[in-house]
Amino acid sequence: MGTATVAVECRGVRKTYDGSGQQVVALRGIDLDIHAGELMMLVGPSGCGKTTLISVIAGILDQDEGLCRVFGHDLLHMKDKDKLRFRAANIGFVFQTYNLLPSLTAAENVSIPMILNGISRQKAQRRAVEVLERVGLAERTGSLPSELSGGQQQRVAIARALVHGPKLIVCDEPTSALDHETGHRVMDLLKQVALDEDRALVIVTHDARIFEFADCIAQMDDGQVVKVVRSSGQS
Amino acid sequence: MNYIALKMLMGDRGKYLGIVMGLTFASLIMTQQPAIFVGLMMRSYSFVTDVGLPDIWVMDPKVQFVDDIKPLQDTKLFRVRGVSGVDWAMPMYKGMIKARLADGTFQTCNVIGLDDATLIGGPPVMLEGRLEDLRRADSVIVDIDGARDKLARPSKDPAGKPVPLKVGDTLELNDRRAVVVGIAKTTRTFQSQPVVYTTYSRATLYAPRERKLLSFVLVKARPGQEVHALTRRIRETTGLAAYTQAEFEELTVNYFLKNTGIPINFGMSVTLGFIVGAAIAGQTFYNFTLENIRQFGVLKAMGAGNGTLLGMILLQATLVGMVGYGLGVGLTSLFGWSMRNTILAFKFPWQLLVFSGLGVTLICVFSALLSIRKVIKLEPAIVFKG
Known part of the structure; x- marks a missing residue:
């Protein structure tokens, strides 16, 4: 791993929230590298700053201090328009509650990132159907989210995160709403279809049952990364 | 994104119908009541119009309207x-x-x-x-x-x-x-x-x-x-007083406008229709946006800019505006047609279409502004909150 491309590089990342006259320090100087081809899990107790960190990494939240480079791009100093374009092209999202648009079919949901990247609706739909086939939902492309089980909805969300070929996929508790077996299947799928040597996966989770899927686990506590364990044995 | 905006809007049938109904109601009131008002005002000088042939009407200078006879x-x-x-x-x-x-x-x-x-x-x-x-x-x-x-x-x-x-x-x-x-x-x-x-x-x-x-x-x-x-x-x-036919008609209408409570009564109906319509449509449209705020957050996180989201909301507002306006105007026309042989005064000139169109546009702009404000201020990071 030592020679792999660094997908995400965080150095001294700090973030403080101001809320009702009280300051809450969420990140206290995070130093972390995530490599391409690596599935990293951010773990730790509630409120330790995991979600804040992936929000910064995904470019949807600005840190107050420090450097966060994603595939060499410093998102903090990017213009808003460039940051939007970067996010649309390079980052895929998988959420705990799936966050599918309820009035769109599975294929339409999956096609959104393509449309946001300027691809025509017809082409985007065709590509969405292909990706849905890869995640085992070839028969459900026309189904609404309400017609799908939790596991199927999460597979649609994975397809949506993958469809435009992003370099980084961030997942927030992707298995916490699923039973053990379905959670394992979703993780299998994520590893199979989402991970390749040019892409990194960052997963925030509490779910110890899926730690076995990680290439690297970053343990967080009180806004700091306290331990990083890689499956290769490095730390 | 237009297709997605429309599917989001129409996917929630109840809300969609609620917004359309509010605008239909506003549009109906803003055309039907003024149409009756215009019909009444035209009746005030219909006798002058019916006579038609003369160019000028001559009368006592103190005459204020066509039925205010001061013999010569x-x-x-x-x-x-x-x-x-x-x-x-x-x-x-x-x-x-x-x-x-x-x-x-x-x-x-x-x-x-x-x-x-x-x-x-x-x-x-x-x-x-x-x-x-x-x-x-x-x-x-x-x-x-x-x-x-x-x-x-x-x-x-x-x-x-x-x-x-x-x-x-x-x-x-x-x-x-x-x-x-x-x-x-x-x-x-x-x-x-x-x-x-x-x-x-x-x-x-x-x-x-x-x-x-x-x-x-x-x-x-x-x-x-x-x-x-x-x-x-x-x-x-x-x-003596002498008026062209148009001047005499205007004199008569002005008398009714200034000296009777008719314009105030109809004005109040129209204003109420506008306010109630705006309240229903504005509130429902705003609620619709609030309920979809997470979806807008997801789109924002995935790279949709404020301009894109603004366009989506404006498209949604335009669609409900056009449907509501069309239904309201259609209902008013139907009402006028069904009442054509009754004593009810009803006149639906094109100016009323413009008037109510402007009213519905105002309501839609108001509703959309409420929603746009919320969406523009939205932090995409909310998508990671459970």
Whole structure:
């Protein structure tokens, strides 16, 4: 791993929230590298700053201090328009509650990132159907989210995160709403279809049952990364 | 993203229908009430419009509207005829006279006395009989609405419908016999009294004894004579008021606008319709956005800019606006069509379409602004909050 491309590089990342006259320090100087081809899990107790960190990494939240480079791009100093374009092209999202648009079919949901990247609706739909086939939902492309089980909805969300070929996929508790077996299947799928040597996966989770899927686990506590364990044995 | 915006909107049927219903209601009220108002205002001067032929109406300077009769001396007619540029000038009597009906009841009628020789100022459309029949003894022509309704005879059968007044029937006007020789179609007037046409000389016999009985002098300008110049000349020469047909109509409408509560009443209905429509549509549209705020957050996280989201909301607002407006205007038209043969005043000019269109646009802009503000301020990081 030592020679792999660094997908995400965080150095001294700090973030403080101001809320009702009280300051809450969420990140206290995070130093972390995530490599391409690596599935990293951010773990730790509630409120330790995991979600804040992936929000910064995904470019949807600005840190107050420090450097966060994603595939060499410093998102903090990017213009808003460039940051939007970067996010649309390079980052895929998988959420705990799936966050599918309820009035769109599975294929339409999956096609959104393509449309946001300027691809025509017809082409985007065709590509969405292909990706849905890869995640085992070839028969459900026309189904609404309400017609799908939790596991199927999460597979649609994975397809949506993958469809435009992003370099980084961030997942927030992707298995916490699923039973053990379905959670394992979703993780299998994520590893199979989402991970390749040019892409990194960052997963925030509490779910110890899926730690076995990680290439690297970053343990967080009180806004700091306290331990990083890689499956290769490095730390 | 337009397709997605529309699917988001129509996917939530209840909300979509709620917004459309609010706008339909607002659009309906903003067209139906003004249409009745316009219809009423047009009725206030419908008599002037019906007479049509003369270019200028001459009357006492104190007259404020068409039914505000301040009689002139008959000699004024000759003074008007003497003004240069006048092609012809004819007398007209207009007054309210009580008619005694066959069952002994009384009904106030709007009696119009036309120049005996020319019968100028007669009804616009004759349905039965001829205008010239007014030259027969005791003859009158009544309007069809009056003949069917207020002048109708009671049925012999107690449960039967009243029998419309018809040619050959008689009635009494101020104790004098009047024979119906024709039925005419006239535009309903503001007061909706039956209209009875007769000759000028006979009208003065029906009218209560007064020193002066001439209501109006109807004037036609000579060919090539500029009407406004002639109007000014008549005023200066005779000291009377003289108006073109359009000016007289305007004078009458302005009187009703300034001196009656009608505009305020209708204005309040329209304002209430606007406010209620805006409240329903605005609130529902805002709620719709709030309920979808997470979806907008997801789109923002995935790279949709504020401009894209703004476009989506504006498209949604435009669609519901157009559907609501179309339904409201359609319902108003249907209402007008279904009421076409009733006493209800209803006129739906194109200006009302523009007026209500602007109203609905305002509501949509207001609703969209509320939602846009929320979406623009939205932090995409909310998508990671459970």
